C-alpha cells in the first residue's frame with residue numbers, strides 16, 4: 472500500500488488532547504488514536520482494505536486494541552507510521568471505569584446480558600411463556616451475581632490484561648495456521664459434493680434426489696467456514712490470495728458475494744450489536760432484538776431509515792415463533808444482498824469477477840437441476856438444498872441476538888465490548904466440525920485473525936483473562952443458547968404487544984372509547 476502523502480504536508484503537532492481531536496474530527500479530519508499517538512487518514516480511508524465504514528465508526532477514538540486485533544503486525548508496526556500526526560496527551564478524565572457492570576445494572580430491558588433458559592423443544596405456548604418468565608428472573612439474578620464479582624478495572628488495566636492475553640496466545644503458537652486441518656475439511660467437502668452430484672446424476676427415485684439436495688446443503692453449510700477465513704485474510708494472510716480463495720468458494724461455488732460479506736462483516740466486528748451501525752442485527756421487518764428498533768432507526772450501513780412499519784409490527788410480535796422459519800429462507804436473502812451490493816455499491820473490488828462467479832454458480836446449479844425428473848422435484852430440490860443451510864444462520868445469529876445492544880460510549884475497552892455483545896456456544900469436541908470451530912464467537916471477536924481451528928484451545932486462556940479483568944464470559948451449550956435467543960426475541964416481541972395496546976388505548980381515549988370496548 473503506498474504511503475499516504477497527506478502526512479507530509481501536514482504539520483506534526485506536539486500533542487493533541489481528546490478535546491483537540493474531537494474538534495478536528497468535527498471539522499472533517501479523520502483522526503484516531505493508536506498507542507498514545509494520533510493518526511490522520513483522510514484520503515487513505517477510502518482505500519482502506521477493511522472498508523471505509525470500519526474506520527468511520529472509530530474516528531476520534533482510541534482504537535489500540537481494535538487495530539492490533541484486526542491487522543497483521545506489518546500494519547501497526549510499519550504501515551501506520553505514514554499517517555502519524557502527533558502524540559496523544561491523555562488527561563486524567565480519560566482514565567474511565569469501563570467495567571460495564573455499573574451500566575449493565577441500569578437496564579434489564581435492553582438485553583444487558585443474555586438470559587438463561589433450559590430450553591426444551593415442542594412445548595405449548597403457555598409452557599413457553601412460563602419458561603420465559605423464569606428466564607427473566609434468572610437473568611436478573613445473573614446480573615446481580617455478576618455485579619458482585621465485578622472488579623472495576625480501568626480501561627487501561629483491562630487493556631494491559633488483554634495485551635498480556637494476546638502475547639500468551641502468540642507464545643503458544645495460536646496464531647499459526649495448521650493447513651492439515653484444511654486438508655481434512657477439503658475431504659469432507661469433496662465427500663458431500665460427490666455424494667450430492669452422484670445421486671443427482673445417477674438417481675432415479677425421489678429419495679435419491681432429496682438426499683442429493685441434503686448433501687448439497689451440507690456442502691454449502693460447511694464451505695462457508697472456509698469462506699469466512701478467506702474473508703478475514705486468515706488462510707494465507709495475503710489479502711489478494713485470500714480474496715481469490717473467497718471469490719472461488721463464495722461466488723463460484725456458493726453464488727454469494729464475498730465482497731458484500733467482507734464489507735458487512737468488517738463493520739460488524741467494529742460496531743458489534745449496535746442497533747444503528749451493525750448490519751448483522753438489522754433485520755426488519757422480521758426481527759428486532761432491541762426495542763430501539765421501534766423508533767425507525769437510521770442505519771448507517773444501509774444509509775436509510777429502518778421503518779418499524781405495519782409489517783415489522785406484525786412479524787416482530789411473533790418473532791420468537793418465526794425465528795427458525797425466517798432463518799430457513801436466509802440463503803435466498805443472501806443472494807438478494809449480494810446482487811444489491813454488486814450492482815449498486817460504488818466501491819466494489821473485482822465486480823466483474825464476482826458477477827462472473829455468480830453466473831457460473833447459476834449455470835452449474837441449473838445443470839444439476841436439469842437432472843430432476845419434474846418441475847415439482849426442481850422446486851423441492853431448491854427448497855431443500857437452500858433451506859437446510861439454516862443451522863448456519865442460527866449459529867451466526869445465536870452469538871449476538873441475545874446479547875447487549877447498548878452503546879457504552881467510546882471509552883469502553885474493546886475486549887469488554889466484545890464480551891458483552893458476543894457469546895460462545897459450547898459443544899463436545901467431536902462435534903466441532905459441524906459448527907466449523909466458529910461456535911467460539913466471543914474468542915473470534917477478540918482475535919478475528921486467529922485461525923478458526925485454534926479457537927477451542929484459546930477458551931481456557933480467555934476465561935483466565937476474564938477472571939483477571941473482572942469481565943463476564945458468556946458460554947452456553949447449543950440448546951441453552953437457542954433458549955437465550957428465543958427469550959430475548961420474546962421479551963422484545965412482548966413490547967410490541969404493549970405498544971399496540973397503548974396505541975389502542977390512546978386512540979380510545981381520543982375517540983371517547985375504552986380499551987375494552989375497542990377490543
Ligand code: HEM
Pocket residue numbers: 472503510512515519520521522525526529534537538541542543546550551554702703704708709710737738740741919920
Ligand atoms: C492507518 C491506519 C490503517 C491501516 C494502514 C490499515 C490497513 C489495513 C490493511 C492492510 C488491512 C488488510 C489486512 C490484512 O492484510 O489481512 C486492513 C483490514 C482491516 N482494517 Fe485496517 N488499517 C488502518 C486502520 C484501521 C482502523 C482505524 C480500523 C478500525 C478500528 C481498521 C479496521 C480494519 C478491519 C475491520 C479490517 C478487516 C480485518 C479482517 O479482515 O479481519 N483499520 N486494514
